[in-house]
Amino acid sequence: MTTLTLAKALNEGLRRSMEDDPKVLVMGEDVGKLGGVFRVTDGLQKDFGEDRVIDTPLAESGIIGTAIGLALRGYRPVCEIQFDGFVFPAADQIITQLAKMPLRSLGALKLPVVVRIPCGGGIGAVEHHSESPEAYFTHTAGLRVVACSNPADAYTMIQDAVRCDDPIIFFEPKRRYWDKADVDLAAPGLPLDRARTVRQGRDVTLVAYGPMVKTCLEAAAAAEEDGRSVEVVDLRSLNPLDMDVLTESVTRTGRCVVVHEAPVFTGFGAEIAARVTERCFYSLEAPVLRVGGFSTPYPPSRLEDHYLPDLDRVLDAVDRSFAY
Amino acid sequence: MTADAPRGVDAPPELVQLLTPEGERIEHPDYDIELTAEEVRSLYRDLVLVRRIDLEAVALQRQGELGIWASLLGQEAAQIGSGRALTDADMAFPTYREHGVAWCRDVDPVKLLGLFRGVSNGGWDPAEHNFHLYTIVIGSQALHAVGYAMGVQRDGAEAATIVYFGDGATSQGDVNESFIWASVFNAPVVFFCQNNQWAISEPLEKQSKIPLYKRASGFGFPGIRVDGNDVFACLAVTRRALQNAREGQGPTLIEAFTYRMGAHTTSDDPTRYRLADELEAWKLKDPIERVKAYLFKNQLADQEFFEKIDAEADALGKDVRSRCLALPDPPPGAIFDHVYAGAHALLDEEREQYLTYLAGFER
Numbered sequence: 133m134t135t136l137t138l139a140k141a142l143n144e145g146l147r148r149s150m151e152d153d154p155k156v157l158v159m160g161e162d163v164g165k166l167g168g169v170f171r172v173t174d175g176l177q178k179d180f181g182e183d184r185v186i187d188t189p190l191a192e193s194g195i196i197g198t199a200i201g202l203a204l205r206g207y208r209p210v211c212e213i214q215f216d217g218f219v220f221p222a223a224d225q226i227i228t229q230l231a232k233m234p235l236r237s238l239g240a241l242k243l244p245v246v247v248r249i250p251c252g253g254g255i256g257a258v259e260h261h262s263e264s265p266e267a268y269f270t271h272t273a274g275l276r277v278v279a280c281s282n283p284a285d286a287y288t289m290i291q292d293a294v295r296c297d298d299p300i301i302f303f304e305p306k307r308r309y310w311d312k313a314d315v316d317l318a319a320p321g322l323p324l325d326r327a328r329t330v331r332q333g334r335d336v337t338l339v340a341y342g343p344m345v346k347t348c349l350e351a352a353a354a355a356e357e358d359g360r361s362v363e364v365v366d367l368r369s370l371n372p373l374d375m376d377v378l379t380e381s382v383t384r385t386g387r388c389v390v391v392h393e394a395p396v397f398t399g400f401g402a403e404i405a406a407r408v409t410e411r412c413f414y415s416l417e418a419p420v421l422r423v424g425g426f427s428t429p430y431p432p433s434r435l436e437d438h439y440l441p442d443l444d445r446v447l448d449a450v451d452r453s454f455a456y
Numbered sequence: 457m458t459a460d461a462p463r464g465v466d467a468p469p470e471l472v473q474l475l476t477p478e479g480e481r482i483e484h485p486d487y488d489i490e491l492t493a494e495e496v497r498s499l500y501r502d503l504v505l506v507r508r509i510d511l512e513a514v515a516l517q518r519q520g521e522l523g524i525w526a527s528l529l530g531q532e533a534a535q536i537g538s539g540r541a542l543t544d545a546d547m548a549f550p551t552y553r554e555h556g557v558a559w560c561r562d563v564d565p566v567k568l569l570g571l572f573r574g575v576s577n578g579g580w581d582p583a584e585h586n587f588h589l590y591t592i593v594i595g596s597q598a599l600h601a602v603g604y605a606m607g608v609q610r611d612g613a614e615a616a617t618i619v620y621f622g623d624g625a626t627s628q629g630d631v632n633e634s635f636i637w638a639s640v641f642n643a644p645v646v647f648f649c650q651n652n653q654w655a656i657s658e659p660l661e662k663q664s665k666i667p668l669y670k671r672a673s674g675f676g677f678p679g680i681r682v683d684g685n686d687v688f689a690c691l692a693v694t695r696r697a698l699q700n701a702r703e704g705q706g707p708t709l710i711e712a713f714t715y716r717m718g719a720h721t722t723s724d725d726p727t728r729y730r731l732a733d734e735l736e737a738w739k740l741k742d743p744i745e746r747v748k749a750y751l752f753k754n755q756l757a758d759q760e761f762f763e764k765i766d767a768e769a770d771a772l773g774k775d776v777r778s779r780c781l782a783l784p785d786p787p788p789g790a791i792f793d794h795v796y797a798g799a800h801a802l803l804d805e806e807r808e809q810y811l812t813y814l815a816g817f818e819r
């Protein structure tokens with residue numbers, strides 16, 4: 133066991149991946165000497181050289197487009213998009229090419245490209261630095277979309293993502309980068325496409341991923357003081373979705389609240405609500421509720437505490453669920 | 457230049473320069489400029505005042521009053537020179553570091569601070585100043601500027617458009633597409649690239665193998681490199697390029713060869729990637745000191761003048777500081793304002809729900 137921040141756990145995971153497979157490349161803006169603006173790639177260029185840890189020109193479409201070419205040639209690029217809001221210049225390459233080329237080749241081509249995106253708000257940043265673009269990518273068939281929420285998972289998930297032969301959008305909750313926890317560097321970890329129940333409870337299931345897992349755990353602890361037993365599921369993988377864990381949980385608790393930072397309207401929570409309703413209709417005591425951002429652009433940072441779901445808003449939704 | 461050698465220590469030969477770092481006035485066959493003593497003093501004043509605004513903003517960030525700040529330190533001459541070349545009818549499209557250009561366009565500096573403080577994502581009316589909003593996504597605004605210029609062209613107006621971006625931005629698809637558009641439509645636009653040698657930690661060599669001004673020729677319009685620390689040269693070159701644009705001669709790319717003296721932003725740590733001697737070499741090219749030397753040498757200003765400007769800068773710094781501290785947080789309901797021009801039922805519902813929820817805490 134060793135104690136690592138989430139950022140350092142990713143760094144260790146990337147290091148392992150690069151040691152294990154000489155075809156693994158890290159590429160992006162400022163990933164070299166600077167080690168990335170969040171230092172996730174810190175020290176990698178020093179140890180693996182400029183050919184494997186590539187400071188790219190400032191061009192996101194270029195980063196993903198050339199990563200596709202490198203993958204076609206047998207490499208396994210791990211691309212860093214500096215901030216969530218800057219993935220959009222690369223959206224064309226991700227959506228029209230990365231996601232669809234394997235199918236186009238009837239499976240002859242594999243594109244093992246990982247696109248790492250620090251996501252979400254809560255760090256007092258300016259525009260385009262706090263967004264939650266997951267729905268754009270979960271909506272795009274051909275991509276796997278995952279989100280880590282804690283150091284131990286981050287460590288294994290990044291390695292599994294690099295090993296995976298499919299393109300993966302890998303979300304990292306930037307405001308949790310500095311959270312520390314014990315990580316067993318030898319443990320295999322849960323498979324990449326599985327959800328995990330991170331807290332057991334009887335009365336209601338909170339469903340979250342990435343930055344909101346911690347918020348939900350805090351809400352669950354607070355609810356316990358009021359005598360409510362709250363279960364928390366960390367989805368980990370958004371596409372594919374692990375419906376078995378969700379179905380089992382909600383069938384037992386009878387209530388479900390989905391929490392994410394992105395706007396609720398056509399957000400990822402809508403998919404969960406629909407699927408849980410289909411699977412658990414006869415067990416549900418209340419409609420599946422959603423807590424998330426408003427139908428507005430992410431606000432200037434002085435207002436972000438209002439926009440981001442916090443413990444109170446999660447508990448309020450739990451109360452509303454019980455009011456049915 | 458290799459990646460590890462200090463860059464810019466020897467000025468590239470093709471650089472348009474009218475005022476040396478020592479404050480000597482030199483002639484240029486194509487780009488000379490006549491400036492009255494009053495005009496030079498006024499340029500000096502602008503340089504000093506925007507530097508003070510910048511220093512005050514850095515201090516405010518350090519004290520936790522701004523979330524982040526992108527400093528213009530070292531780039532004052534590029535911004536004031538080009539900014540003063542604009543006429544009222546010209547339109548400017550900035551990125552996020554153009555505080556000096558904003559100053560030339562009469563945008564209240566406190567509005568710039570408000571953006572970095574997080575009270576708004578913009579905060580001024582672009583039409584009021586002919587100064588567009590700051591753009592954070594690198595390179596996006598280059599296409600907007602070209603489109604705007606195409607509109608100016610269609611209107612038959614006597615105006616040009618200028619767009620600012622950095623050396624790193626020249627790698628973006630949008631910037632390259634904007635070059636193509638401007639060229640084939642002969643748009644009245646000036647591309648003003650402040651090559652401050654770095655894009656966060658990446659030196660120019662990670663973006664381009666050729667001098668940036670040479671990019672223009674591949675797209676079919678002229679490119680020119682100017683000493684970005686020389687306010688006279690920046691003024692002269694930009695004025696000419698804008699005039700050419702207005703006269704129907706199409707776009708120009710200006711590369712202002714300058715240096716980012718501070719960190720990329722207050723969140724950055726340049727000691728991780730750049731050498732101290734580079735900074736020292738560039739200190740000797742300071743844009744303010746050379747105008748000061750010129751004014752002194754030619755007896756166009758006396759000690760009293762410099763003291764007066766310093767006092768004015770102090771007062772401006774104080775004023776900016778106190779008004780920044782007084783900027784109130786927007787009310788929570790502001791999240792829902794201005795998202796759409798017209799009524800929007802879902803937003804109205806969310807606003808009402810959230811304000812009701814908040815009111816619940818007051819009981």
Ligand SMILES: Cc1ncc(C[n+]2csc(CCOP(=O)(O)OP(=O)(O)O)c2C)c(N)n1
Nearest residue numbers: 214218592593594622623624625654655656
């Ligand atoms: C599309 C996009 N990608 C990444 C970023 C993050 N970022 C902000 S500034 C910057 C470097 C910009 O360098 P340059 O264009 O040279 O301008 P400078 O800040 O040096 O003036 C980067 C990578 C961004 N803002 N937009």
